[in-house]
Amino acid sequence: MKCIFCNNTETKVVDSRESEDLTRRRRECLICQKRFTTYERAEDPQVYIIKKDNRRELYNRGKLKGGILKACEKRPISLEKIDIGINKIESKLRTLENNEIQSKLLGEEVAKMLKQLDKVAYIRFASVYREFEDIGDFKKEIQILSKRRG
Amino acid sequence: MKCIFCNNTETKVVDSRESEDLTRRRRECLICQKRFTTYERAEDPQVYIIKKDNRRELYNRGKLKGGILKACEKRPISLEKIDIGINKIESKLRTLENNEIQSKLLGEEVAKMLKQLDKVAYIRFASVYREFEDIGDFKKEIQILSKRRG
DNA sequence: AAATAAGACACAATATATTGTGTTTACTCT
DNA sequence: AGAGTAAACACAATATATTGTGTCTTATTT
Numbered sequence: 044m045k046c047i048f049c050n051n052t053e054t055k056v057v058d059s060r061e062s063e064d065l066t067r068r069r070r071e072c073l074i075c076q077k078r079f080t081t082y083e084r085a086e087d088p089q090v091y092i093i094k095k096d097n098r099r100e101l102y103n104r105g106k107l108k109g110g111i112l113k114a115c116e117k118r119p120i121s122l123e124k125i126d127i128g129i130n131k132i133e134s135k136l137r138t139l140e141n142n143e144i145q146s147k148l149l150g151e152e153v154a155k156m157l158k159q160l161d162k163v164a165y166i167r168f169a170s171v172y173r174e175f176e177d178i179g180d181f182k183k184e185i186q187i188l189s190k191r192r193g
Numbered sequence: 194m195k196c197i198f199c200n201n202t203e204t205k206v207v208d209s210r211e212s213e214d215l216t217r218r219r220r221e222c223l224i225c226q227k228r229f230t231t232y233e234r235a236e237d238p239q240v241y242i243i244k245k246d247n248r249r250e251l252y253n254r255g256k257l258k259g260g261i262l263k264a265c266e267k268r269p270i271s272l273e274k275i276d277i278g279i280n281k282i283e284s285k286l287r288t289l290e291n292n293e294i295q296s297k298l299l300g301e302e303v304a305k306m307l308k309q310l311d312k313v314a315y316i317r318f319a320s321v322y323r324e325f326e327d328i329g330d331f332k333k334e335i336q337i338l339s340k341r342r343g
Numbered sequence: 344a345a346a347t348a349a350g351a352c353a354c355a356a357t358a359t360a361t362t363g364t365g366t367t368t369a370c371t372c373t
Numbered sequence: 374a375g376a377g378t379a380a381a382c383a384c385a386a387t388a389t390a391t392t393g394t395g396t397c398t399t400a401t402t403t
Contacts, residue, residue, distance in 0.1 A: 045214050045280075047235045047287065052213075056390055058352075063202075064195050068233070068390085069351070078351085083218070083233035085197045100263075105255025113250070119402085121348090130195075137197065206360055208382075218360085219381070230380085269372075271378085 046072035047079050062123075064130050088136040091143040099143065102136060104129065111153060114168035118161050128156040147172075196222035197229050213273070214280050238286040241293040249293065252286060254279065261303060264318035268311050278306040297322075 044054050051074040058069040066083040091099040111125055132152050136144065150172035157165040194204050201224040208219040216233040241249040261275055282302050286294065300322035307315040 044211065044216060044233065044235070047284070059391060060350090061194065061391085066194060066233075067350090080236045080350090081233050082236055083194065083216075083231050085194070086230045086232055100259070103255045103259050105253045106259060109250070109253050109256060134197070134200075208380095209361060210380090211361085217380085228381085267372090 044070060044081060046070075046075060046077065048072065048077045049075040051075065064126060088133050089142060090136045090139055092146050092149060093143055094146050104133070107132075107149075107153070110171070111157070111164075111168065114157065114171070115161065115164045118164050120161050120164060124160055128160065132156060194220060194231060196220075196225060196227065198222065198227045199225040201225065214276060238283050239292060240286045240289055242296050242299060243293055244296050254283070257282075257299075257303070260321070261307070261314075261318065264307065264321070265311065265314045268314050270311050270314060274310055278310065282306060 045052050046054055049072060051072055053073040054070040055073060056068050057071050057078065060067050064084060068081045068083070069078060070081055071078045087102055087104050090102040092102055093099055108125070108129060111129070115125065132149075135152065136149075150168075154165060154169050154172070157168050195202050196204055199222060201222050203223040204220040205223060206218050207221050207228065210217050214234060218231045218233070219228060220231055221228045237252055237254050240252040242252055243249055258275070258279060261279070265275065282299075285302065286299075300318075304315060304319050304322070307318050
């Protein structure tokens with residue numbers, strides 16, 4: 044693993060910790076001795092996302108996570124819970140027979156997941172991917188949520 | 194590392210290959226015996242990208258790479274070259290003093306990098322991030338390129 | 344300001360990954 | 374169709390990573 048500071052190719056592991064779905068390693072360059080962090084994780088599901096305009100784009104965890112994090116900004120949701128949620132979604136993606144999914148359907152999956160975690164994040168996310176047309180849509184959605192759990 | 198198929202937590206490495214900036218491992222689940230691939234790579238530079246509307250968003254390699262790959266579609270550019278290019282950009286990002294950069298500047302860096310790799314990809318990329326206003330902009334850019342190298 | 348959570352660091356005992364070599368398969372560009 | 378590239382698979386000899394335990398620091402949230 045190349046050192047991110049001096050580009051030397053030899054580094055050693057000084058610590059490694061494994062969690063649910065990833066392994067974090069702390070590495071040290073054998074030359075400059077600076078340290079940096081690496082992550083090992085399963086490769087993304089090889090699935091095409093079919094956009095509204097029918098363009099196909101490879102699924103990208105980072106991109107999906109970015110959108111989710113935006114919806115979760117300042118909300119009391121741990122990164123771990125979000126990662127576990129994304130893992131569940133990816134499990135579903137891996138079972139798709141034709142290796143493709145409409146972005147709308149993927150959005151619904153994310154929304155479903157967020158609904159379990161945090162209502163505010165859910166609403167924020169839904170407002171973007173469903174393209175709520177006006178504030179009325181928010182109100183409707185909020186009412187639905189309010190009825191269900193106080 | 195959790196098995197992506199059966200969720201079992203014990204897996205073993207059956208092969209591992211290291212290249213420039215990442216390590217690919219082939220793992221096998223100790224329970225279901227299915228195999229899957231993992232990648233280890235350095236963590237993304239912790240840098241905020243400042244968008245046109247002044248919103249800040251954490252840098253995300255996957256997202257950046259997605260845009261670059263789109264510009265490189267069907268062009269004779271190896272994934273390796275692209276990764277090396279992104280690595281160079283990330284090196285610069287890691288040296289930023291305030292840990293933030295205007296998305297426009299990041300775009301310029303990418304454009305500069307693509308220009309070295311492939312003129313067509315360069316033009317495609319530039320046309321998106323610079324928001325070329327009409328076909329005239331393309332022509333201008335193409336002329337600049339033509340003069341330089343036949 | 345206090346509490347909590349996450350990451351960084353150290354160390355020691357043990358288990359597991361790495362790497363060369365070579366073959367096969369799948370895919371993409373010409 | 375052919376060339377070229379990347380990934381998957383196997384095996385054997387060797388080197389390196391893992392994991393518990395505990396401490397310290399930094400950032401975040403109330």
